[in-house]
Amino acid sequence: MAQDIILFGLGAMGQRMARLAVARGYRICAAIDPDPAKAGQPLGRVAGLEDGTAGPLVSADAGAALAQTPRATVLHATGSFLRDVAAQIELCLGHGHDVISIAEEMTLPAAADPAIAARLDAIARQHGTRVMGTGVNPGFAMDVLALALTVPMERVDHLHLRRVNDLSDFGPTVLRGQGVGLSPEAFEDGLRTGRVVGHVGFAQSIALIARHLCWTVERIEETRAPIVSGVARETPHMQIAPGQVAGCLHSATAYRDGREVMRLEHPQQIRPEAEGQRTSDTLRIRGDQVIEMTTAPEIPGGAGTAAAAVNAVAHLSRAQPGLVHLTDLPLTVPQA
Ligand code: NAD
Secondary structure (H helix, E strand, O other), rough: OOOEEEEEOOHHHHHHHHHHHHOOOOOOEEOOOOOOOOOOOEEHHHOOOOOOOOOOOOOOHHHHHHOOOOOEEEEOOOOOOOOHHHHHHHHHOOOOOEEEEEOOHHOOOOHHHHHHHHHHHHHHHHOOOOOEEEEOOOOOOOOHHHHHHHOOOEEEEEEEEEEEEEOOOOHHHHHOOOOOOOOOHHHHHHHHHHOOOOOOOHHHHHHHHHHHHHHOOOOOOOOEEEEEEOOEEEEEOOOOOOOOOOEEEEEEEEEOOEEEEEEEEEEEEEHHHHHHOOHHHHHHHHOEEEEEEEEEEOOOHHHHHHHHHHHHHHOOOOOEEEEEEEHHHOOOOOOO
């Protein structure tokens, strides 16, 4: 089993994964990040490990670090979009390493770009390596958990999934993509220019559910609306005044045989409690019976994603080489 770890990307998530992997007893063989504030520093200092001098020095040269390290599992956390991360992942696979990525589009890459997904699969098979994506959303809250709830059902007609979450822990990159701090007019402009994107991953969640239920989804409709704050809200990274945008209500509806079969709603904002909103995940599955579940507060996106990735290490090493999807594996529970 490849239980040696390489960290690829040491932002907020990579650092969390480093701390958890060390706590699990995995050996960190290499760490990669080109950020001048991190490269050349010991991993312990960058990731806030108990021993600030522990671990390898962070390398800015991914190719060299990957080539020098014997077969390991890469925990990859550099971006969201397949087009941005595919070359990094190919490099890892080509050097004989397995890859667990938290890039949202890696949860089901074919939903973003079938050609890139096929290439990743081919490279992995060629080198006897495995690659998968995981996370809380996509990867659990609005797909794997929903699928788990269908196990005792005879027939599924419709899934209504709603995740109300708090963006307050996230930094400027995530907040910009949600339009936080903009005026409602600038938000609309951001949607037109692509600067405001809302949630990344509806296509993957819908495709993962459809793939496992053997459904062909013919159409997905998405809407994005500003969540305009009625009060002042403040996080460590952002302050907004009443009338400014606190987040984005992003929804997606999927159709099969001309009929709505999935509705996913994801209002993401800073400090939802400022206007009396509690965070939560609600899943309502309708078919021969109705199964409804709410968990509040929300399933934590940051800590949960780090755990999902580190938990997957033990499971992925038992899978066949190639592109692996979460639904190909037994549930990737912690084996600690
Ligand atoms: P971040 O911006 O804090 O960190 C990204 C890090 O990657 C930075 O340190 C950056 O220097 C590094 N990086 C960028 N390009 C690199 C490259 N070519 N090689 C090596 N390192 C590189 O972001 P984060 O909060 O750590 O999140 C990472 C990604 O994970 C984001 O895209 C985020 O949207 C995604 N994410 C997914 C889920 C999920 O549920 N699937 C949950 C949380 C985060």
